[in-house]
Amino acid sequence: MRHGKAGRRLGRxxxxxxxxxxxxxxxxxxxxxxxxxxxxxxxIRVVAERMITLGKRGDLHSMRLAASVIRVKSxxxxxxxxxxxxxxxxxxxxxxxxxxxxxxxDAAPLSQIELVEAEMKPSKVKLTPVKPKHVAAxxxxxxxxxxxxxxxx
Numbered sequence: 190m191r192h193g194k195a196g197r198r199l200g201r202x203x204x205x206x207x208x209x210x211x212x213x214x215x216x217x218x219x220x221x222x223x224x225x226x227x228x229x230x231x232x233i234r235v236v237a238e239r240m241i242t243l244g245k246r247g248d249l250h251s252m253r254l255a256a257s258v259i260r261v262k263s264x265x266x267x268x269x270x271x272x273x274x275x276x277x278x279x280x281x282x283x284x285x286x287x288x289x290x291x292x293x294x295d296a297a298p299l300s301q302i303e304l305v306e307a308e309m310k311p312s313k314v315k316l317t318p319v320k321p322k323h324v325a326a327x328x329x330x331x332x333x334x335x336x337x338x339x340x341x342x
Contacts, residue, residue, distance in 0.1 A: 197228050210236050211258055217284075218272060219264050222303030227288065230302040234284050237302075241283045244273025272304070279305075 199206055209229075214236045217223050225233070240258060243251040247269060256265050276283055282305065289299040 197232055215259050215261050215264050218268055222301055224299060224301045227298040227300045230286050230300040233302060238283050241273055241276055244268045
């Protein structure tokens with residue numbers, strides 16, 4: 190029984206699996222999105238979100254921890270200077286997995302994992318009551334006007 194043993198093995202030895210995750214997370218942070226199988230995407234998400242959280246902390250220790258996983262110096266710099274500041278207000282969920290279908294050769298389920306846009310913020314909807322002109326209009330349907338205010342930039 191595998192009680193308490195989290196994570197997928199993906200048919201690889203530990204060193205191969207860890208190296209593959211490092212390479213895929215580096216590519217994800219460098220390009221913004223990658224296409225892979227469903228199970229690999231779900232495992233990469235854990236590592237990628239941890240790297241972005243380290244980037245949000247921004248201190249030297251966090252940079253060294255991120256550099257131990259991401260071996261490309263330019264990607265570590267990009268993570269700490271451009272990617273992580275975009276998510277400073279976000280508490281988690283920095284990646285999105287989109288299912289693409291099956292691969293032609295081996296029928297493996299494919300997914301695209303990408304970084305979530307940080308600029309997407311829902312606008313606040315403010316409900317203001319409207320004074321009815323007729324009493325019959327109040328009985329027929331309640332009058333509420335929806336006023337949408339743009340998000341503060």
